[in-house]
Amino acid sequence: MISVHLILFLTFGTVAAAGAINLLAQTHPINSALSLIAVMAALAGEYLLLGAEFVAAVQVIVYAGAIMVLFVFVIMLLNAGVEEHTKGSRVAVLFGIPGMLIGSVLLAWVMLRHSGTEAVPAGALPGAPKMIGPLLFHEFLLPFEITSILILVAIMGAVVLASKPPTAPAPPREGN
Amino acid sequence: MTSSLNLWLIPVLPLAGAAINGFLGKRSSRTAVSTIALVFSGAALAWAFFVVWRVMTAVSSPLPYEEYFAHWIRSGSFTVDFAFYLDQLSLVMLLVVTGVGFLIHIYSVGYMWDDPSYYRFFTYLNLFMFFMLTLILANNYLLMFIGWEGVGLASYLLIGFWFTKDSAASAGKKAFIVNRIGDFGFLIGLFLLIQHFQSLNFTQVFAQVRPIPSETASAGFLTAVGLLLMVGACGKSAQIPLYVWLPDAMEGPTPVSALIHAATMVTAGVYMVARSHLIFERAPMALTVVAIIGTLTALFAATIGITQTDIKKVLAYSTVSQLGYMFMACGVGAFSAGIFHLMTHAFFKGLLFLGAGSVIHAVGGEQDMRKMGGLRSYIPWTTLTMGIATLAIAGIPPFAGFWSKDEILWRAYLANPIYWLIGVVTAFITSFYMFRLLFMTFAGEYRGAPTETPGHDTHGHTHGHDGHASPHESPMVMLVPLMILAVLSLLGGLVGIGDRFDHFLAPVFSSSAETAGEAAGKGMEYLFMGISVAVAALGFALAYVLYVSKPYLPQKIAASLGSFYETVLNKYYVDEIYATLFVKPLVEGSTRILWQGIDRKVIDDSINDAAGGARHVSDEVRQMQSGNLRSYAGWIAAGAAVVIAYMIWLGVGR
Amino acid sequence: MPIWIYILASVIKSAVVLGVLLTAVAYTVWLERKVVGHMQNRWGPTRVGPFGLLQPAADGLKFLFKEDLTPPHVYKPLYIAAPLIAVIFALTSIAVIPFGNAITLFGYSFPFQVTDVNTGLLLILGITSIGVYGVALAGWSSNNKYSLLGGLRASAQMISYEIALGLSLVGVLMLAGSFSLREIVDAQGGHVFGFLPRWNIFLQPVGFFCYLMAAYAETNRIPFDLPEAETELVAGYHTEYSAMKFAMFFMAEYANMITVACLATLLFFGGWHGPLFGPPLLQAVLPLFWFGAKIFAFLFLYIWVRGTLPRFRYDQLMSFGWKFLLPLALVNLIATAIAVAW
Amino acid sequence: MVPLSYYLVLGGILFACGVTGFLIKRNIITIFMSIELMLNGVNLSFVAFAAHWHAVGGELRGLVPLSGQVFVFFVMVVAAAEAAVGLAIIIAVYRTRETLNVDQVNLLKL
16 A cells, blocks of 8 residues: 655655766756755655654764855866766776666665565654764763864865965066 | 792892993993893802802702793793702802802903903903803793803803904804704704603602613613703714814804813703702713713813813813713712712812913913913913813812812712723823913013013903013902912812712602712722822822923824824814715805895795786786775775675675 | 544644734834834834834835845755755744643644654754755855855854854753753742842853853844854854845744744743743733743844944954853853752 | 665665766766765665664674664765765866876876
8 A cells, every 4th residue: 555654755855866876967066066965955755754863964964064155166166067978988888887787786676676665664763863872972972072183184184285385486477 | 848049039139230331331330240240150150159058058958949920931831930959059150150150250250351452351251140040040941941041142242252363253253163062952852752742840750750660671752852861962062073163163262261161161061960950860861971971081081182182172172071080970960960060160260271371371371381481480380270170170189170070970970880991091191281271371481572562462351461571460359360260170079089979969860870989899989099199199100201291202102103103183074074074065055045046036026026016016006096086985885885795795695 | 533633723823923923023123123222322113104113114025025136156956955954944943842831722722833843952963063054055156255155154053163162062951851842931930048049040040151152153243243243254144145035034034043042031031930820811921921021132232232332353253152152151051060960 | 665675676786876977978077976975875775784683683793783873874984984075186187187087097107
């Protein structure tokens, strides 16, 4: 029987898949970015379906709200235009695409081979912040701290990289 | 048992001295260096005395005493520890080594004073003390072997002390290599022990050996072990056929010859054989071999000793022959007698060498006896002390050598008269060449030109106050050890009177052979004493006739003997034989086959080809690294596909 | 309750809230013009209706009937989408805001709230963070250097201050122990020391300060209105917009202001809590009144600040956000954590 | 009730799209977005697995409940870090090379 849960899943899933396809189809980075945002919003919906509301919220805030804004910001900053079609690398076409296809087909086969066995009820487990918090700060304290260090390093690296390099004084020009 | 004796201090103290001198000596003054060296070796001696006192005053004799220091190898059931073992045998050795070592340290202060690398000498000397004491105190064969190798190293370093001198360097190498041959046998012996007893610990091994019946009928495993150990002993203690390194070792400074190549290290072989006497007693064949080797070496080396003119060479050969005596003793099962002779020999041979050093010092580096003579008036103290030593080694009562040698001869006779006969002949020769040395050096009138500086340089160390016209007595710091040793070699033998030494060592060598001495009548023993004394006197007389009253005779005799004399003079051409038999083929073989054949053709070429192949391959593969990000991504994707396929295959397989 | 009643109630509630919100937006504009006018010794709008009360309606009509021209060089899809995004997300966030306690009608209890999500605050944060795109895309799509600069500034500024905003709220969350706005408000009921209402403003003054600063920046209001700094960039990101699209941006801005005001009220000023007295009906209405009053106060503060303060320079803006506000919020967070834990 | 495999397939689709984007796109920024897409696909499967294990009582088998969701947070952090550094790198590259086309930025070789 087709439950509301399934309908919602399919809706969000369609949006996500469509967004992903659109990301590939679009030639302009900003469109790709927007479609990616759509994907993320849809995924947030999926998370809600799975009951992981906190994850959903963070997905929206961090991914859609911060990371993608960063992307858009960079696109605007560099004023990236429609990507020009240079000759691609043969390897990517000869090996990459087939490899990707084979891999995904295999995976899909395996997944569907075991499909229907376990069904995930809607809101399967309540991922409330109250439950996530203790996990983050007890069971996963060390990974948490390590990732915090990671992000700190990343911030410093970004600052160093993006800061203007010291420009050497231009050589005095001869002639007029 | 009583509280810990802290045996570990005894070896570690000299090591500390060596470390300090080695690291700081270069920049510190001679006084500081000698102070350090003396303090630490003296401390070792003091502690040794303390240990003796503790042992003697202990109500119930704490010996044998084992001290666990740290564990070293733990593999399965096989364990080897840094642990020390003290019984009467090692106690005697301990006293000998620390005592003589300390005296020689003092002596060296005077002897080496003018040497440019003074600190190096004492570093090596202390290092030697450390290893020697480790060898003695070890409670298992492996630790003993460490000390064994260590003293080998120290001796190598000290023989080649004046490494700028070619002969010294090569002598050092020779000693080292010859010793390696012996050590090889030793090692295999150890492996056999491990294989059969799963242990190298003395107590454990011997506990397992005791029940084994004596292999009289057929040569068995213990015989093999015994022979292999004997090979090691031959190397270290300069027995036939591996004695050739010892005479050359005289290239080293004289105190080194005294300490290492007369008193202590070369006796390590005897010690080792005595230590593993249980094994030998159960392997009569090995024991016989020991006896034969000892006897032959004694005679052989003595004969060479007659013809040598270099004062130190004479002493070297006499050392070899005396060691032969010790092995003879061990071979006939009279281990305690061997150890006794070892002790007395340490005294008088050390004294002889030191005296020789003093003589060389006096005549400014000259070692050829033909250039000496009549020195008694110049250096009376040295003359006196060396006289005592000569009497001792010649076996004149009541000097130390007499008691020990006589003991050995008596026991040899009990075992087999042949041994005794050869022993007596050797005793005669010994006393002859020793008195020859004495007369050539001190009697008559001075034959050497007024000492000249070059003489020193050949000797490697320049002399204190140059430009003196005539020989001169050594400084006090050198004479005091001489005198102490003289006293020891005068009285050292008395501890053996009435088998006291035997009884002291009885707990160690509790074997049937020990009691045989009492079995035969005392009367016979006295008769043999008389014989050996008479022989010694005969040697003295002959030497007196030939070198004092009728100095022209020796050349005549030499001429009449002719080729035989030549042979003996050239040490029976043993070195040459070895050179042609072993050295040359080895060098040729390794040059032709190993170097040019295997190393060049096989190893180098294969490596070069491998490198070249790698270059060719990578030249091709490099194209893959196009620098294009997306092609990399392509590779990754393909690889991922493969991995996924594999894992799914695994999953499906289950 | 039966599902149809629920849906019906939701529809009614949404309609009411939307109407009220839009009206409020319109009259906030009127209020601003009036107040600023008086501050600058002018009258502000007076012609249309008494005290110019009909001015918003007139403006609305004008915006509606004005020709909506699209410059030829713009990137059309986004140019059209941008204002919609802005206004939609601005209006959405009001949905989870509770205005008062539940009232009981016909035996059913209806909360004064379109929908009660137990992570309402997170939802609002998410929505506002999405709202950035409206501005940014508008700036980029209208293909004009002023607009682009405005958009860049807007996005950068919003990313920067969102962090401080979130951190400043965590203190409140720790005190309340919930993301649900209703529970947060309930946690602020009662008094401390008997006389002082237990409002977070008294417990979290620093947090409130940080929140206010960050919120002003988030809504691109003076003194942080660099995206539309008329003196440097003609009109910032909406330079190229006209008519209804422009109006949408306008509405979005004011709607955001109101949202911020609501949040500030809910989080720091005890929501609808206030002295209750009089007959039951009054008691039922008073919370709404208190709530409105507080929001009004905040809007007034907005206008007051606008009328008073000058505009930051961009580097000042950034350094203020990163070097002062963020550390301050962090310190406040840590202090609160320690206090709560202890 | 939706089978777990559906979620996984959806995640797989997203991931595959990400890979494809990485392979066929020329614009560095788009390629970065493809990476984000892959991460999102993975996240979805994480959450799905978390729910699944909860549904089949994985806690009883010693699994930490919700751990899948926690991993998502870590992934997000990593994604954020990667985006920050990566975009900074892009900016630096753009400064020197004046292009965003990866086919023209091929210095990544000997």
